[in-house]
Amino acid sequence: MxxxxxxxxxxxxxxxxxxxxxxxxxxxxxxxxxxxxxxxxxxxxxxxxxxxxxxxxxxxxxxxxxxxxxxxxxxxxxxxxxxxxxxxxxxxxxxxxxxxxxxxxxxxxxxxxxxxxxxxxxxxxxxxxxxxxxxxxxxxxxxxxxxxLGGSLDSARFRTFLAEALDVSVEDVNAFVIGGHGDDMVPFIRYSSVSGIPIEHLLPKEKIDEIIKRTRFGGGEILNLYKTGTAFYAPSISIAVMVESIIKNKKRVIPCAAYLTGNHAKHYGIENMFIGVPIKIGASGVEEIYDLQFNEEDKAAWEKSVESVKKNSKLADDYFSGKIKS
Incomplete structure (x- = not known):
């Protein structure tokens, strides 16, 4: 074979x-x-x-x-x-x-x-x-x-910064980031924990907000340090785990950019576009999309990210239709 x-x-x-x-x-x-x-x-x-x-x-x-x-x-x-x-x-x-x-x-x-x-x-x-x-x-x-790619990398950065702040093993930090892979990404605090203990019980809000900001601009932080290049070590392993889950049919649940239609589109408020959400990755690609429940704060952050993705997707539509050129 x-x-x-x-x-x-x-x-x-x-x-x-x-x-x-x-x-x-x-x-x-x-x-x-x-x-x-x-x-x-x-x-x-x-x-x-x-x-x-x-x-x-x-x-x-x-x-x-x-x-x-x-x-x-x-x-x-x-x-x-x-x-x-x-x-x-x-x-x-x-x-x-x-x-x-x-x-x-x-x-x-x-x-x-x-x-x-x-x-x-x-x-x-x-x-x-x-x-x-x-x-x-x-x-x-x-x-x-x-x-x-998006949430896989952004979530790794988020977990790293949380583990650093708490002085615990990163292996015990369960946290993820959804939304567009840009400055309006949404680190999802309510679903983040250390061995099941909610992050909100372990860190003050001021520190959590600081970590969220650092996560959103994590790529820029490295870019400013490198001066002449962008991040590649963390992105490469973040990509590799996605690919490995496809090749080996591991069915990993990882936040990645996926195409939303039907009930998922209604739930997330964005249709026929790609945006970062938790998905199951297997041999056929995106095998399942999971719908998260938002509170008011979550929803406001999510909707801001959605608007950014919609705006950029519209530019892509205009490019493919010939209305604008690169």
Whole structure:
């Protein structure tokens, strides 16, 4: 039986780190694609040469998409991770990247449609919820087989900061973030705990508010420290656990950008768009969406995030309709 296959489009810091983490997890063959000549092939070989120490037997290969024919190597991918796009620079919000990266997603989505329309897609490029939307429009792939990074990474940051404040193991912190993957994300306090003990019983409101703010701007904090690049270590493992849950059908429950329709759309107040909510991730992609109950404070924060996603989704619609250009 043929090995499972993961393709990663974009061999920058995030894409290469995802490839490394997935290689170490030893779950599938990994194909890396990038428009820069030699970059994907070089990183694939570099990771492969560490296999004797990391202990994996799957193969890595790299391809230069300056030659469009190389996209043929997407065929047969079980999962395609899309990290291609422009990176944020200091002073730039996730939303500043929007139109440029929508244009890139249009091109990538069309290639996926042509060469591997049966794949499950994980959108990583910022802002990931809008990029998932753009990839769906360009590829025509069933929305339940497309999910976006967001809550997986944001929740990891939230858990890290809570564990730090409480001086406890991060393994015992259960917390998550929903909403758009941007500055209006919603760290969900009422559902956050340490071994079942509510966070609100352990930290004063002022400290919780401080942690929420740090979580919302966690990517920007790292960007300002790096000066010339954006985060990639935490994003890579956050992406890898999503992909692993698909490949191994682990059915992990992780907040990610998912497409809302029907009763879920009515519940969350956003329809036919992608936004971060708790989902079950399995072999078929988004296998279940969970509806959360909001109090007044939660609902106000959620609705603010929804409006931001709706605004950016409208820009994507205008781009695809030809009303605006990147």
């Amino acid at each position: 043929a090995n499972k296959k993961i393709s990663i489009i974009g061999a920058g810091a995030v894409g290469a780190s995802v490839a490394q983490v997935l290689a170490i997890k030893d779950v599938a063959d990994i194909y890396i694609f990038d428009i820069v000549d030699g970059l994907a092939a070089g990183k694939a070989l570099d990771i492969q040469e560490g296999a004797p120490h990391w202990g994996f037997d799957y193969k890595l290969r790299g391809f230069c998409t300056a030659d469009e024919k190389e996209y043929e190597n997407l065929k047969g991918s079980d999962v395609i991770v899309v990290t291609a796009g422009l990176a944020r620079k200091p002073g730039m919000s996730r939303d500043d990247l929007l139109l440029k990266n929508i244009g890139i997603m249009k091109d990538v989505g069309e290639k996926i449609k042509k060469y591997s329309p049966e794949s499950i897609i994980v959108a990583v490029t910022n802002p990931a919820d809008i990029m998932a939307y753009a990839l769906q429009k360009a590829s025509g792939i069933e929305p339940s087989r497309i999910l976006g």
